[in-house]
Amino acid sequence: MNDFKIDKEKKKTKYFEIYGNVFKNYFKFAPVAAAFSLFNYIIGGLFPAFTALALASLFEEAYNIQQGVGTSGKLLFWGLIYLIAYVLNNIFIFITSLVIELGADKRQVHYRYLMCIKLSRRALIDFENANIRDMQQRAEEHLYGGIMDRIIRSSFQMVFLCALNFITLAIVLAQYSLWFVPLCIISVIPYFIARLIRGKEFYYIKHKMAKKSRRLGYLWGLFTERRTVKELRVLGADDYVFDKWTECRDDVQNELWEQNRKDAVSLLFCDILRIIGYGACIALALVLTLNGTVSVGVFGACIAAFLTLQGATRGILVLGGELPRELAFAGDYFDYINLPDEPENKNNISYDGLRDKIEVRDISFKYPNAEKYAVKNVSLEIKKGEKIAILGENGSGKTTLSKLLIGLFPCESGEIFYDGTPVENLDKTSFHKTISAVAQNFTQYRLPLRENIAMSDIDSLNDDEKITDALHRAGLHELLDKMGLDNELGVAFGGNEISGGQWQKIAIARGLFRESELIIMDEPTSALDPLIETEILTKFIELAKDKTAVIISHRVGLCRLVDKIAVMKDGEIAEIGTHEDLLAQNGEYARLFTAQEKWYR
Ligand SMILES: Nc1ncnc2c1ncn2[C@@H]1O[C@H](COP(=O)(O)OP(=O)(O)OP(=O)(O)O)[C@@H](O)[C@H]1O
Ligand SMILES: [Mg+2]
Numbered sequence: 001m002n003d004f005k006i007d008k009e010k011k012k013t014k015y016f017e018i019y020g021n022v023f024k025n026y027f028k029f030a031p032v033a034a035a036f037s038l039f040n041y042i043i044g045g046l047f048p049a050f051t052a053l054a055l056a057s058l059f060e061e062a063y064n065i066q067q068g069v070g071t072s073g074k075l076l077f078w079g080l081i082y083l084i085a086y087v088l089n090n091i092f093i094f095i096t097s098l099v100i101e102l103g104a105d106k107r108q109v110h111y112r113y114l115m116c117i118k119l120s121r122r123a124l125i126d127f128e129n130a131n132i133r134d135m136q137q138r139a140e141e142h143l144y145g146g147i148m149d150r151i152i153r154s155s156f157q158m159v160f161l162c163a164l165n166f167i168t169l170a171i172v173l174a175q176y177s178l179w180f181v182p183l184c185i186i187s188v189i190p191y192f193i194a195r196l197i198r199g200k201e202f203y204y205i206k207h208k209m210a211k212k213s214r215r216l217g218y219l220w221g222l223f224t225e226r227r228t229v230k231e232l233r234v235l236g237a238d239d240y241v242f243d244k245w246t247e248c249r250d251d252v253q254n255e256l257w258e259q260n261r262k263d264a265v266s267l268l269f270c271d272i273l274r275i276i277g278y279g280a281c282i283a284l285a286l287v288l289t290l291n292g293t294v295s296v297g298v299f300g301a302c303i304a305a306f307l308t309l310q311g312a313t314r315g316i317l318v319l320g321g322e323l324p325r326e327l328a329f330a331g332d333y334f335d336y337i338n339l340p341d342e343p344e345n346k347n348n349i350s351y352d353g354l355r356d357k358i359e360v361r362d363i364s365f366k367y368p369n370a371e372k373y374a375v376k377n378v379s380l381e382i383k384k385g386e387k388i389a390i391l392g393e394n395g396s397g398k399t400t401l402s403k404l405l406i407g408l409f410p411c412e413s414g415e416i417f418y419d420g421t422p423v424e425n426l427d428k429t430s431f432h433k434t435i436s437a438v439a440q441n442f443t444q445y446r447l448p449l450r451e452n453i454a455m456s457d458i459d460s461l462n463d464d465e466k467i468t469d470a471l472h473r474a475g476l477h478e479l480l481d482k483m484g485l486d487n488e489l490g491v492a493f494g495g496n497e498i499s500g501g502q503w504q505k506i507a508i509a510r511g512l513f514r515e516s517e518l519i520i521m522d523e524p525t526s527a528l529d530p531l532i533e534t535e536i537l538t539k540f541i542e543l544a545k546d547k548t549a550v551i552i553s554h555r556v557g558l559c560r561l562v563d564k565i566a567v568m569k570d571g572e573i574a575e576i577g578t579h580e581d582l583l584a585q586n587g588e589y590a591r592l593f594t595a596q597e598k599w600y601r
Contacts (some may be wrong), residue, residue: 011506018327018334019151026152029110033103040096041160047089054082065363067313078523082250104149111143114337125409129368132339134210140335142329143212151326153304154319162319165312176294176302179284184306187277188314194266195321198259203328205255212252225493226413250365274310281306295306301554347425353434353517356419358382358405363414364571365404374400377414382564387541387549389559391592392568399440400521401568405550406435438511440522440552446490449483452506454470456514472511473543475536501528508536514545524555533557556593565589 027034058078064070119136126132172419173180190412222241232238280301289299360380366373375397382388390398405407405416407423416423436456445452453470454461464485471480479502488495489506498506508524525533537558541549551558559565559579567575567588575587582589 015324015327018331021157021334022151022327024109025107025148027082030103033099033106036096036099036102038156040092040100041156043089043092044161045083046164049227051082051085053086054078060357068347072427073082075597082262082419083379085160086383087089101337107148108143108146109535110164111148111333115139115143115333118337118341120337121341122339123410125368126339130211131369133214135211135332135336135339137214139205140334141210142333145329147326147329148331149451151330152556154323154326158316161585162312162315162418166309166316173302173305173309175297177288180281180302180306180309183277183280184309184313185286187274187280188317190270190273191575192317192321194270195318198243198263198266199322199325200328201262202259203325205259206329207332209255213247216245216248216252219248237558257494275369278307278310281572290371327395338475345425346425348427349420349421349425350427350433351418351431354384356384358518358548359420360405361415361417363404363416365400365409365412367400373571375404375411378396378564378571378573379414380492380573381575383549384548385546386564387544387551387562388566389562389566390550390552390566391554391556391559391589392574394554396568399522400439400566400571402522402550402552406437406520407431409439427438434516434518435463436514436519438507438519438521438524440526442510444487444490444506446492446495447507448486448488448495449480450485452489453509453513470509470513472573473512473539474505475532476505476509476538478507501532504528508540512540517547519544520550520552521549522552530555530557537561556596559589559593567592 015046058075061070061075061078065072065075067591079587083103122132219241222232223238223245229238234240249254283305285294285299285302288294288298288302294302308341358381360378360382363375363378365375378397380388390401392398400409404411405417405423407426407428410424416424433494445455449471450461450464450467453467454463460466467485479498482499483489485494489498491497504525505528509523511519511521511524525536528536532558533555537551538561541558549562551562563578564575565575565579565582566573567582571590575582575585575589577585583593
């Protein structure tokens with residue numbers, strides 16, 4: 001994606017494809033509004049000619065009356081026609097603008113919905129990929145800017161307003177001299193070339209800018225997020241971060257200013273040529289008047305008509321010149337929407353829980369764009385009902401291994417088998433139903449306790465007894481008494497805030513709430529006091545005695561309670577065995593145990 005280059009031929013066909021999609025969706029997502037807007041442009045294109053006709057008839061009748069041949073009835077008739085057309089046109093414009101706005105909003109929702117579906121179907125590993133995040137940023141940004149409707153509006157305006165004006169005025173002027181039309185076209189053609197070149201450049205600048213825009217949003221978020229703003233204040237780093245934000249903003253802004261500067265220069269050049277063209281038109285009309293081809297009245301009319309013709313032609317050329325840029329922006333959205341979904345599971349074997357064992361055979365995995373393997377040649381066996389602890393220093397690959405274990409990321413090599421079936425062949429929905437996973441960076445839902453717990457089994461949302469039981473098991477009875485089930489947690493929307501440890505217990509309760517057979521907990525008690533940690537984990541292991549559990553931790557507190565301990569180092573399993581085995585080995589585990597032993601006395 002970094003080496004984004006446009007193959008000219010490919011882009012040409014792509015433009016048609018993009019336009020086809022935008023056009024189809026314009027009518028499909030909001031048909032009534034689309035019909036209104038189309039009608040609006042047709043009326044808008046014909047209205048000036050119609051009113052001009054009514055007005056001409058009105059004047060003619062007034063002249064006839066003056067000459068004694070006209071009737072006041074006819075005069076009234078044309079006067080009324082003109083008035084009615086004028087009023088109706090204004091009412092129509094008012095209603096149409098409302099309907100068009102509603103239509104634009106409806107289309108936005110549809111486009112956003114498609115994006116939402118895509119987000120839910122993308123392989124999770126893509127969310128670790130900065131380039132794909134850039135694509136997402138571009139798609140969202142253009143959508144916010146209303147690019148799709150803008151394209152259709154421009155093309156309707158080109159075809160119905162400018163083109164109609166162009167044709168009618170060109171016919172009128174051609175009667176007096178055939179030179180007027182080519183003169184007009186030549187005088188404004190630079191607008192087309194300039195918009196085309198500038199548009200292409202602007203597109204590339206914006207394309208490149210996606211990462212900077214994301215960074216800008218991220219840095220701004222550091223000031224506005226409740227958690228980060230406090231840390232920045234205490235660290236005294238807010239000025240530093242603000243400077244970074246300013247630097248990034250200036251960088252973005254300078255590139256945009258540079259574009260604006262080039263735009264202004266090219267526009268000036270185009271305007272000068274247009275004025276020269278207008279001067280040439282006056283000279284031509286003057287010659288025609290002096291040699292008696294046209295009257296003085298027609299001389300004035302020609303000049304006025306030429307100005308309008310120039311305006312209409314310029315409209316067509318500017319909009320036409322900008323269209324490729326707009327289509328390229330819209331193409332960014334479709335590029336994202338057309339990214340492949342997570343590959344379909346070929347076998348889709350339905351799964352109803354572990355019967356015998358999980359086998360991890362020599363797996364390795366590297367994150368996108370990473371140089372180092374996060375997990376390397378790991379082999380492991382977890383029997384049904386076994387409790388295994390995975391220990392290791394920061395960055396040793398524990399979390400990554402847990403994600404590979406439940407098939408969230410695909411292994412680069414090696415395989416993971418559940419009762420002999422490769423994990424990628426299992427039907428994801430039924431497989432994930434049998435797993436409770438408490439992630440290291442779990443989500444704090446700014447929702448009531450009830451929803452925070454039942455999120456793992458939403459069908460039981462109203463099962464108060466079950467929810468209360470999970471809360472008790474995670475040691476949250478006091479919080480339950482204080483907050484009740486239905487009061488919102490967190491101050492974000494006016495609820496009550498709770499502590500980091502309480503949030504962590506809620507995550508554990510959520511994991512316990514789902515009655516699954518395999519439980520994976522990643523640092524479930526890191527925010528808790530070591531003694532409370534031991535208490536919760538002891539209770540947890542008691543409760544999970546028939547279940548299979550993988551518990552990831554830095555701490556050795558739980559290790560006496562589990563059947564097996566794996567110690568990870570640099571993505572590999574350095575040691576594996578029981579508490580006694582590993583102490584006897586006197587290696588990494590023994591070192592960790594001795595260092596932490598005092599906490600648990
Ligand atoms: N999204 C990512 N993209 C690239 N590299 C990553 C990503 N996430 C983790 N890593 C790298 O993979 C390695 C293993 O990370 P992992 O999170 O699995 O470690 P961990 O053992 O769980 O650490 P901790 O104890 O701090 O939670 C680290 O070197 C880390 O830098
Ligand atoms: Mg981790």
